Amino acid sequence: MRGNPFSLRDDDAYRRWRERKLDGYPRTSADLLVRLGEAGTVTPAEHAAILSRCRKANVAIYEIAAGDYTSKECVRALGRRFGLARLDGNLCADGDRITSLRVIAGGRRAGYIPYSDRPLNWHTDGYYNPAELQIRAFVIHCVRDAARGGDNGLLDPEMVYLQLRDARPRYVEALMQADAVTIPPNSEGGTELRGARTGPVFSIDPDSGTLHMRYTARTRSIRWKDDRDTRAAAAMLAELVGDDSPFVFRHRLAPGQGVICNNVLHSRGAFRDDPEAGRSRLLYRARYYDRIAGTGPADCEREVAACSG
Ligand SMILES: [Fe+2]
Numbered sequence: 001m002r003g004n005p006f007s008l009r010d011d012d013a014y015r016r017w018r019e020r021k022l023d024g025y026p027r028t029s030a031d032l033l034v035r036l037g038e039a040g041t042v043t044p045a046e047h048a049a050i051l052s053r054c055r056k057a058n059v060a061i062y063e064i065a066a067g068d069y070t071s072k073e074c075v076r077a078l079g080r081r082f083g084l085a086r087l088d089g090n091l092c093a094d095g096d097r098i099t100s101l102r103v104i105a106g107g108r109r110a111g112y113i114p115y116s117d118r119p120l121n122w123h124t125d126g127y128y129n130p131a132e133l134q135i136r137a138f139v140i141h142c143v144r145d146a147a148r149g150g151d152n153g154l155l156d157p158e159m160v161y162l163q164l165r166d167a168r169p170r171y172v173e174a175l176m177q178a179d180a181v182t183i184p185p186n187s188e189g190g191t192e193l194r195g196a197r198t199g200p201v202f203s204i205d206p207d208s209g210t211l212h213m214r215y216t217a218r219t220r221s222i223r224w225k226d227d228r229d230t231r232a233a234a235a236m237l238a239e240l241v242g243d244d245s246p247f248v249f250r251h252r253l254a255p256g257q258g259v260i261c262n263n264v265l266h267s268r269g270a271f272r273d274d275p276e277a278g279r280s281r282l283l284y285r286a287r288y289y290d291r292i293a294g295t296g297p298a299d300c301e302r303e304v305a306a307c308s309g
Helices: 011-022 044-057 072-081 157-167 169-175 228-240 297-308
Strands: 033-036 059-064 098-101 120-123 137-144 152-155 181-183 186-188 191-194 197-199 202-204 211-213 249-251 257-261 265-268 282-288
Touching: 011 157, 011 297, 033 044, 044 059, 044 257, 044 297, 072 098, 072 137, 072 257, 072 282, 152 157, 152 257, 157 169, 157 211, 157 228, 169 228
Parallel strands: 033 059
Antiparallel strands: 059 257, 098 282, 120 265, 137 257, 137 282, 152 249, 152 265, 181 197, 186 191, 202 211
């Protein structure tokens, strides 16, 4: 690949990437949807369909048509098919490192919004992880939906980068500073479970040249570096990352559907369970240190070259 589109020193590479990125960018969540014939297997055609969406928008939505989609093995197998193998074991993950997301009334998880029916603000997963354990991809997989609500918002960080770089390249520079944001420590009952973490919002993986974003819209979960450009960049990010963005995909996962993505920004609406009707929302979530194989800027450029050549 010639140059890196995410480097501020490489305007030519950025222009080429930008043109390609906007060409045929998906408009709605229906454009992201790929039907999988059988749980636990992905045919070459299904694989290609998911991969092309992830190359374009870093996210695809799948829908399993037949078979047992209720086991975690189904999620694990899907991940493996896309080069996702190294699972993150966060504080609340089950022993097998795949988390069951559902409403939990008591215990450690009760204090965390993901385990409640409240809305979840825009964020990337693992924004509090250290640099060497960044979450590059995740799968969320719906086993049961709620009686009402619980739709997701999905937003490709590369589109946010593009908008920011077009408007104010120096804000991108501010957000690439190694001390742009600090995530305060996580404490429970006076015990510190995780120290404060300082790092950039946008970073470029030195090996693959891919863009990574760490972000949360929860203001009490993040402290911005106190300089003028960083503050202004944070304010612009708050506008770009939100329900009003023209690039947000909205989707309510039905049982057997899921999202596979390169850790795109996401949000979740409030929901209401109805256990008596068997409508208690249950999602499996697998977070990976790997990125979806074949979705780096070099892979995308090669694909275009092959098509036009
Ligand atoms: Fe999340």
